[in-house]
Amino acid sequence: MIVYEFKVKGKEAQYRAIDEAIRTSQFIQNKCLRYWMDNKGLRQYDLNKYCAVLASEFPFAEELNSMARQSAAERTWSAIARFFDNCKKKVKGKKGFPKYKKHCRSVEYKTSGWKLSSNRKAITFRDGKSIGTLKLKGTYDLNYYDIKQIKRVRLLRRADGYYAQFAVDARVRVETEPTGQVIGIDLGLNFFIADNKGNTEKSPQFYRKSERQLNRANRKKSKKFVKGGLPQSKNYHRARNRYARKHLRVSRQRKEYCKRVAYSVIQSNDLVAYEDLNVKGLVKNRHLAKSISDAGWSTFRQWLEYFGHKYGKVTIAVPPHNTSQNCSSCGSKVKKSLSTRTHVCPDCGLIEDRDTNAAKNILKLALCTVGHTGTYAWGDLPSWAVGAILSSNGELLNQESHAL
Structure with missing residues (x-):
């Protein structure tokens, strides 16, 4: 499995639609976790079936693609399975009991709900969230792979914009000459x-070198924060975004x-x-x-x-x-x-x-x-x-x- 990432370009209304899809995915994850906590002995298949129940109860959940709902349930089950594995392995300290998601940043589709353009430079999401067609900005060529090889597509929100990630079922082995070292x-x-x-x-030491700039940006963000203010001002959100972009830059440098x-x-x-x-x-x-x-x-x-x-x-x-x-x-x-x-x-x-x-x-x-x-x-x-x-x-x- 190999993952390619592209930056997506769209209109402001499309970005808001992506945010709504992310919030819906977070809602389904939290609902599945609550359902597992209230009912003992549930398995992953039970959580997948519960997604259909949520879709029938909540219209905004029904707008999300059915496989995207299942993918959200799989994320919840992944956290549950990791908790049980840590208990079986007797990991020292906290075992990582699953927690509710507060700040989810992505929504994941499987093999339906999306369609690539003929030149593989744009992707269209066809569920009820009205995301529409997004342009893909990147240097990779998806024409090299068959559509059936793309197993998952994720829309991801970062401080500097929105991205699409493609999980491709492809061979990653490359033959090289031995060096003898x-x-x-x-x-x-x-x-x-x-x-x-x-x-x-x-x-x-990327963080150490940028720490002074990060602290300055953090102070500017804090000065614009109004305690008890709901919602916060646009100036606060701009300062918050500038601070997040600086952290993102340091993270990318390190990576x-x-x-x-x-x-x-x-x-x-x-x-x-x-x-x-x-x-x-x-x-x-x-x-x-x-x-x-x-x-x-x-x-x-x-x-x-x-x-x-x-x-x-x-x-x-x-x-x-x-x-x-x-x-x-x-x-x-x-x-x-x-x-x-x-x-x-x-x-x-x-x-x-x-x-x-x-x-x-x-x-x-x-x-x-x-x-x-x-x-x-x-x-x-x-x-x-x-x-x-x-x-x-x-x-x-x-x-x-x-x-x-």
Whole structure:
């Protein structure tokens, strides 16, 4: 499954119709969740049948395409199934009990309710929401694929406009010549990555560099907010949109940087070893949370696994325990604090950069697992390849970037 994204162009009335379709999808998700909470033992099929009941009770729900209603129910069931899986796996802390949606940003269609134009440069939505025909702005060519290969179409609202995403059932494997190289990668805050050969990539810190502008935009937004005002003024919504666009720009910068580095690493090596970091747990450290979030480790890992799958390269996640403490030469444990950036072994006399020493240990662990228990740390499949449903928060699991 591969996802292509286009920006859509239409009239203001069409954008308002998209917003109405998004609100209807959110309403169905919340109603399905309430129905599941009130009735024990329900399955996904029961939620799909309940969509027809909602359509008969609420005229605005009937206007939405039937498969789009089912897709909203599937999102609810996805949250329910994830909650049960976390309970079975005995995940520490909160298990992620499903919550009501407050700020949904997308509506998802399946194989009906839409039609592409003959040149595949426009799409028409034919349900009762009166969205009509929208122009597709992008560099990808959908003529390469058959219409039957497009399994899902999503309309997504972002701070800078509206987008259409197409989930295409297509082969993503690309045959490449082996390079004969292997690499171990240590992710860090001072350096974004450091490999076992001593090469480093400095962390760009996009959020840190834009933090001053973001804080200024946030203050301007707050000054225009009227407590108890309903609705807020147009000036407030303009300031709110400017603030959101600045955050979106930082997010895109980080994503493109992670993608570029991951692509370079995969193209240069046949085997890539990296740490199985618990980023969700690491960001609980209030002293490092901002820096860890700004580094984009999870985003880098997703792209690394995706490109590894696409180009037939081996990617192995290894446990991070003591990779920075152990000596890569003799294996003895040398305790050091986070501020100590040089590894000095008292047993064998090895003096090396802390991150390079960790990268060598990561590569050794990965080579020990090859042919035995090598695995993706987020499941049997890469993290981006789980399920055909598009990610409900608007981000793509396996989206091809515009810059590639």
